[in-house]
Amino acid sequence: MRLDLGRLRAVVRKEFRVLVRNRFIIGTMAVLPVVFLLTPMIEIFRLSGVPALVVQRFAGSTFLLLLVVPVVVPAAIAAYSVVGEREQGTLEPLLTTPLRREELLLGKAIAAIVPSVGIAYLLFAIVDGCAQIFAADPAVASALVQSSQLVGELLFAPLLAGWSIWVGIAVSTRASDVRVAQQLGTLASLPPLGVVALIDLQVLTPSVTLALAFALALLVADVVMFRIVSSMFDRERLLTGRSAARAASRRASS
Amino acid sequence: MRRMSGARWFTRRQVGFGYRPATWQGWAVTAVAVGAVVTVLLVLRKSAAGPVAALVVAAAYFGIAALLSRPGRRPSPPTPGVEPAPRVAPVATPPAAAPTAGPMALVVDHLTKRFGERTAFEDVSFSVAPGEVFGFLGPNGAGKTTMVRALGTLIAPTSGSAVVAGIPLSADNGTEIRQRISIMPENPGLYLRLTVVENLQLFAGLYGLRKPAARIDQALEAVNLGARGRDYCGSLSKGLRQRVGLARALLNDPAVMFLDEPTSGLDPVAAREVHDLINGLRQRGVTVFLTTHRLDEAERLCDRVAILNTRLRSVGRTDELRATLFSRSLVVETAAPLDAPDGVFATSTGVESWRSDQPAHYLLTVTDPRAAAPAVTRALVAAGADVVSIAESRHSLEDVYLELIDEDPEAARR
Numbered sequence: 248m249r250l251d252l253g254r255l256r257a258v259v260r261k262e263f264r265v266l267v268r269n270r271f272i273i274g275t276m277a278v279l280p281v282v283f284l285l286t287p288m289i290e291i292f293r294l295s296g297v298p299a300l301v302v303q304r305f306a307g308s309t310f311l312l313l314l315v316v317p318v319v320v321p322a323a324i325a326a327y328s329v330v331g332e333r334e335q336g337t338l339e340p341l342l343t344t345p346l347r348r349e350e351l352l353l354g355k356a357i358a359a360i361v362p363s364v365g366i367a368y369l370l371f372a373i374v375d376g377c378a379q380i381f382a383a384d385p386a387v388a389s390a391l392v393q394s395s396q397l398v399g400e401l402l403f404a405p406l407l408a409g410w411s412i413w414v415g416i417a418v419s420t421r422a423s424d425v426r427v428a429q430q431l432g433t434l435a436s437l438p439p440l441g442v443v444a445l446i447d448l449q450v451l452t453p454s455v456t457l458a459l460a461f462a463l464a465l466l467v468a469d470v471v472m473f474r475i476v477s478s479m480f481d482r483e484r485l486l487t488g489r490s491a492a493r494a495a496s497r498r499a500s501s
Numbered sequence: 502m503r504r505m506s507g508a509r510w511f512t513r514r515q516v517g518f519g520y521r522p523a524t525w526q527g528w529a530v531t532a533v534a535v536g537a538v539v540t541v542l543l544v545l546r547k548s549a550a551g552p553v554a555a556l557v558v559a560a561a562y563f564g565i566a567a568l569l570s571r572p573g574r575r576p577s578p579p580t581p582g583v584e585p586a587p588r589v590a591p592v593a594t595p596p597a598a599a600p601t602a603g604p605m606a607l608v609v610d611h612l613t614k615r616f617g618e619r620t621a622f623e624d625v626s627f628s629v630a631p632g633e634v635f636g637f638l639g640p641n642g643a644g645k646t647t648m649v650r651a652l653g654t655l656i657a658p659t660s661g662s663a664v665v666a667g668i669p670l671s672a673d674n675g676t677e678i679r680q681r682i683s684i685m686p687e688n689p690g691l692y693l694r695l696t697v698v699e700n701l702q703l704f705a706g707l708y709g710l711r712k713p714a715a716r717i718d719q720a721l722e723a724v725n726l727g728a729r730g731r732d733y734c735g736s737l738s739k740g741l742r743q744r745v746g747l748a749r750a751l752l753n754d755p756a757v758m759f760l761d762e763p764t765s766g767l768d769p770v771a772a773r774e775v776h777d778l779i780n781g782l783r784q785r786g787v788t789v790f791l792t793t794h795r796l797d798e799a800e801r802l803c804d805r806v807a808i809l810n811t812r813l814r815s816v817g818r819t820d821e822l823r824a825t826l827f828s829r830s831l832v833v834e835t836a837a838p839l840d841a842p843d844g845v846f847a848t849s850t851g852v853e854s855w856r857s858d859q860p861a862h863y864l865l866t867v868t869d870p871r872a873a874a875p876a877v878t879r880a881l882v883a884a885g886a887d888v889v890s891i892a893e894s895r896h897s898l899e900d901v902y903l904e905l906i907d908e909d910p911e912a913a914r915r
Binding site for chain 1: 545550556560568570650663677680682684685689691692693703704705706709746864
C-alpha cells in the first residue's frame with residue numbers, strides 16, 4: 248500500500264469543510280458531550296464522606312460514560328461517509344480521480360477521529376480538572392486520576408473511536424440507505440465498551456497492565472478492521488451494486 | 502504529479518521482516534519509537550506493564566511504517582510499445598488541430614462487460630484519434646455509461662483489451678490512467694456545501710496539481726465562471742453546476758476527456774453553452790469521448806460517431822454513415838400531380854427509380870443528385886409541369902440512428 252499525503256490531505260480538508268458546515272453534525276457533536284458531562288459534574292460537587300466503594304464506582308462509571316463519547320460521536324459521521332457520498336452523487340467523481348481507496352478511507356477516518364478524540368480529551372480534562380479543584384471529597388479527586396484510569400482515557404479514546412469509525416465505514420460501504428447505515432454503525436461500534444463496562448463493574452480489576460493489554464487488543468482490532476474495510480471498498484460494487492472480485496472468481500471457476 | 506515525501510518514509514524489506522527508514526522523516530519516527538520504548542521500559546521497569554507498553558509502542562511504529570512504506574524493489578520496466586506518460590500540460594494549452602495523426606488516444610479491442618447473465622456491451626472495438634471529438638450513441642441501457650466506466654477503470658471489463666491515453670487498461674494501471682483522463686458523469690456530483698473553488702481545490706489536490714490556484718482560475722475562466730468561484734455550489738443552477746463539472750474535468754488537462762450526457766436535463770441555452778465549451782475543447786486539441794442521447798448534438802459536435810446497442814452497430818463520420826445506409830435521392834414537388842410521371846422520370850438521365858407518397862410529391866433515387874437535378878428539371882418543363890421545388894433529400898443522424906437501431910433485434914426486445 249502506498250499513500251500519497253497530498254491526496255490524503257485533500258480528502259481530510261474536504262471532510263472538515265463539509266463537517267463544519269453541517270449544522271446537524273456540529274449540533275450533535277456539541278450537545279452530546281454536554282449531556283454526558285452533566286452527571287459526573289453534579290457528582291463531583293455532591294459526593295462527600297461516602298464509602299470508598301461508592302467513590303470507586305463513581306470513578307468507574309464516569310470513565311465508562313466519558314468513553315461512550317468517542318464511540319458515539321464519530322459513528323454517525325463514519326456511517327454516512329460512503330453511502331452519503333453515493334446518495335448525493337459525489338462518490339463517482341471521486342472514484343474517477345487517481346485517489347486510492349486507502350487514501351479515501353484514511354482521509355475520512357482522520358476527519359472523523361480528530362474532532363471525536365479532541366472532544367473526548369476535553370471532557371476528560373474538564374472532569375479531572377474540576378475534580379481536582381472543586382471536589383468536596385479528596386477521595387473523589389484521587390479516584391479520578393488513578394494511573395490505570397489516565398492510561399485508559401488517553402489510549403482508549405482514539406482506539407475506541409478508530410474501531411467505531413472503521414465499523415461505521417464498513418457498514419456504509421454495504422448499506423444502501425444513510426439512516427440504516429447510521430443505526431447499524433452505531434450499534435456495531437458499541438461491543439468494545441463491554442470490556443470497559445466489566446472494568447467499571449469490578450469484574451475485571453482495573454490496572455495499568457489491563458489497560459495496556461486492552462489498548463493493544465483494540466489497536467490490533469483497528470488495524471484488522473482497516474484492512475477489512477479496504478478490501479470491502481470495491482469501486483464496481485459501489486457504482487453498480489455488483490462485485491468485480493466475485494465476478495472474476497466466478498469467471499475463473501467456470 | 503506531485504508526490505509528498507511522506508509517501509516513501511519507509512521501504513519494505515524483500516528479505517526478512519520489517520521496514521527500513523528511507524527518508525529523514527522515517528528516521529525521525531524510528532528514533533521517537535526507540536526513545537519511547539526505552540523510556541517506557543525504564544519508567545515501568547518494576548511493573549508488568551512495561552513490556553506491554555513497549556509492545557504497544559512497537560505495534561504503533563510498525564503500523565505507521567506499514568502505512569507510509571513502499572515495496573523495496575526497482576520500478577517495473579515500461580511496457581513494450583507503450584509510450585511513457587507525458588507530463589500534464591497547463592490548462593491553457595495552445596490551440597491544436599482537431600484529429601491528429603499518431604498514436605491513438607483510445608483503442609478498444611473486443612471489449613465485453615457482463616453483469617452475471619446480463620450483458621452490458623459485447624465485443625466492442627473502435628479507436629479514437631488524439632484531438633478527436635468522438636460521439637458514443639445508443640438507446641437507454643445500450644451500455645454507454647458502462648463503457649465509460651470501464652475505460653475509466655471504475656469497473657473491470659469481462660474480456661477484451663483497451664489502451665487508454667497510451668496506457669493498457671488493467672487494474673494495476675488504474676491510478677496512472679485516472680491521472681491522465683477525466684470523466685464528467687451525467688450528474689456532476691458537486692459538494693453543495695462547498696464553494697465552487699473549494700470543490701475544485703479538492704480535485705486539484707487529488708490530481709496532485711502544482712500551483713492549484715492558478716489552474717483553478719484557468720479552468721473557471723475556460724467555462725466562464727471566473728466570477729462565481731466563491732458561490733456555494735448549492736446555490737447554482739443546474740447549467741452552472743454542469744459548467745463547474747466541466748471545469749473540474751479540465752483541471753488535470755486530460756489526454757482524454759469522457760463526458761457522459763453533459764447536456765442531460767439542461768435547457769436549450771445552457772445546452773448551447775456546453776456545446777460551445779466542447780467546441781473550445783476541440784480547438785485546444787483535447788480528445789473528447791461524448792456519450793449522448795441528443796443526435797443533433799452529436800451531429801453538430803462530433804468528428805465521428807459510434808452507435809452502440811450492446812454490440813457496436815456502426816462507427817464512422819455521419820456523412821459516411823448516411824451514404825452507407827441511404828441511397829441518394831431527389832425530392833420533387835410540383836404544383837399539380839403529373840399525368841404520366843413514369844414517362845417523365847424514366848427518360849431523365851441518372852434517375853434509377855421513383856415513388857410518390859403523396860400527391861404532387863415525388864422521391865427519386867438517383868446516382869448523382871447534382872447531375873440528375875438539371876435533367877429532371879428539363880424533363881418536367883418539357884412535360885408542361887409547374888415545378889415548385891427540386892432538392893436533394895437530406896438524411897439526418899437521427900435517420901441513421903433509427904435505421905440502425907430499428908434493424909437491431911436487441912432494440913426490438915427493449
